[in-house]
Amino acid sequence: MSSARPSRRAPATASSGLVLLVATRKGAWLWHGDSRRKTWRVDGPHFLGHVVSQLALDPRDGRTLLAAVKTGHLGPTIFRSTDFGRRWTEASKPPAFANAPGLPARAVDHSFWLTPGHPSQPGRWYAGTSPQGLFRSDDGGDTWLPLASVNDSASFRPWMGTQQDGTPDGPKLHSVIVDPRDPDHLMFGMSGGGVHESFDGGARWHTLIGGLEVVDGLDPAEVSFHDPHCIRQCPSRPDRYYQQNHCGIYRLDRTGDPAADRWQRIGRRMPKRVGDSGFPMVVHPHDADCAWVFPMDSQTVWPRTAIGGKPAAYMTRNGGRSWQRLDQGLPAEQAWWTVKRQAMTCDSRPTPALYLGTTSGEVWIGHDEGARWKPLARHLPEVYAVDVAERA
Amino acid sequence: MNVLVPGALHHYTRRSPVQAEGATLGELFDDLERQFPGLAFRVVDERRQLRPNMRVFVSGLGVRDLAHPLRPDDEVALVLALSGG
Numbered sequence: 001m002s003s004a005r006p007s008r009r010a011p012a013t014a015s016s017g018l019v020l021l022v023a024t025r026k027g028a029w030l031w032h033g034d035s036r037r038k039t040w041r042v043d044g045p046h047f048l049g050h051v052v053s054q055l056a057l058d059p060r061d062g063r064t065l066l067a068a069v070k071t072g073h074l075g076p077t078i079f080r081s082t083d084f085g086r087r088w089t090e091a092s093k094p095p096a097f098a099n100a101p102g103l104p105a106r107a108v109d110h111s112f113w114l115t116p117g118h119p120s121q122p123g124r125w126y127a128g129t130s131p132q133g134l135f136r137s138d139d140g141g142d143t144w145l146p147l148a149s150v151n152d153s154a155s156f157r158p159w160m161g162t163q164q165d166g167t168p169d170g171p172k173l174h175s176v177i178v179d180p181r182d183p184d185h186l187m188f189g190m191s192g193g194g195v196h197e198s199f200d201g202g203a204r205w206h207t208l209i210g211g212l213e214v215v216d217g218l219d220p221a222e223v224s225f226h227d228p229h230c231i232r233q234c235p236s237r238p239d240r241y242y243q244q245n246h247c248g249i250y251r252l253d254r255t256g257d258p259a260a261d262r263w264q265r266i267g268r269r270m271p272k273r274v275g276d277s278g279f280p281m282v283v284h285p286h287d288a289d290c291a292w293v294f295p296m297d298s299q300t301v302w303p304r305t306a307i308g309g310k311p312a313a314y315m316t317r318n319g320g321r322s323w324q325r326l327d328q329g330l331p332a333e334q335a336w337w338t339v340k341r342q343a344m345t346c347d348s349r350p351t352p353a354l355y356l357g358t359t360s361g362e363v364w365i366g367h368d369e370g371a372r373w374k375p376l377a378r379h380l381p382e383v384y385a386v387d388v389a390e391r392a
Numbered sequence: 393m394n395v396l397v398p399g400a401l402h403h404y405t406r407r408s409p410v411q412a413e414g415a416t417l418g419e420l421f422d423d424l425e426r427q428f429p430g431l432a433f434r435v436v437d438e439r440r441q442l443r444p445n446m447r448v449f450v451s452g453l454g455v456r457d458l459a460h461p462l463r464p465d466d467e468v469a470l471v472l473a474l475s476g477g
Contacts, residue, residue: 071400072445073400073443073445073446073472073473074400074401074434074435074443074446074472075433075434075435075436075437075443077430077433077434090430092429092430094433096433096437096438097438098438105438105439106439107437107438107439107441107443108437108438
């Protein structure tokens, strides 16, 4: 294990505190935290009764909030606020598929993943949807245009499969990543459909699945068999990525030649009784050797609950060579929940805290990089996504 | 013609019923969209199909085909399909 820890940098911009953004099956809540992360003031619910897939704060201005919303009956839309939810304005043109000649028509069921664009492109946002689609806005989320290079591609469509090929709540395009060094360098994952990368702003794409495993008996050369769950780029070393996949935990260190890049399954170093199945992946903001996962039970019917009813995060400090269990403060038994792929995150403080939302409607804060867990909220609906940001 | 609007859509219309016109159900939704921008897409998807959990009744008859003809004296009801959870 590495004994030298990289220096921790404080946030570059002034902040009035943290805001925790919690998206749930029946609404959204904000928690405003003081600078010491000790006192939290709740604000919500927003969109009570609506299915909120994600709330995202634009780090470029520290005040523009986007919410991906639908109801059980009504179609999907995006709402925007510039005053932390006092007022919301609906997108005038939410994500919607275009007609693709020669391909079966599709309809967006919900926007699933929101990613703000590069700092050099104010107003630029990306959205990943279910069924899988990639959309872009250049006006702060008011109007959204489909990326035909993905949505209407005869190559992509077979990889995406159909609605019946996806998970019970629909196949998803997720983990949209914009390289902080280059606004044209994009990456995303598809739950069923693999990992894809572009170096020209999304005009052309290539797969990035070398080294990834698929379910026993299936051919790893077939892109549609690949099921990445969550991909993250390390802010402190952008040539390093971590991925939680259906088939384990991986790390990728770029070689400079995408054809030669191969994911390494670092999850094999997890304790055998725990395994390396799960959904969220969180990377340390200042230390590219450090990442966190939240394993879940994937035996038999994939219960998707805490293993043995004993929830725990696991952390590596050496790029996956070893893993440490972090469960102090979490329930010791009979806690049959888990954490969805977007529902675990960390802040960017020198010693980050982790934040997670559970399928049972709780929000937890893990102080000191997850060493000490404390409950922040209970009795919420099922938590779909948790984001944390510095308020301007 | 009268169009009954469920509470979930009052964010757009502020009231129910509203008045709208159209020779077909599809034209009716076009008129509703003109009057209340954003409403149609919450009910009709980009393939011009009624969303799965929405129901439309035209003078008491359940209809899903947007080409369904409308008479000036028809009453149209937009309804959320009964479901739980």
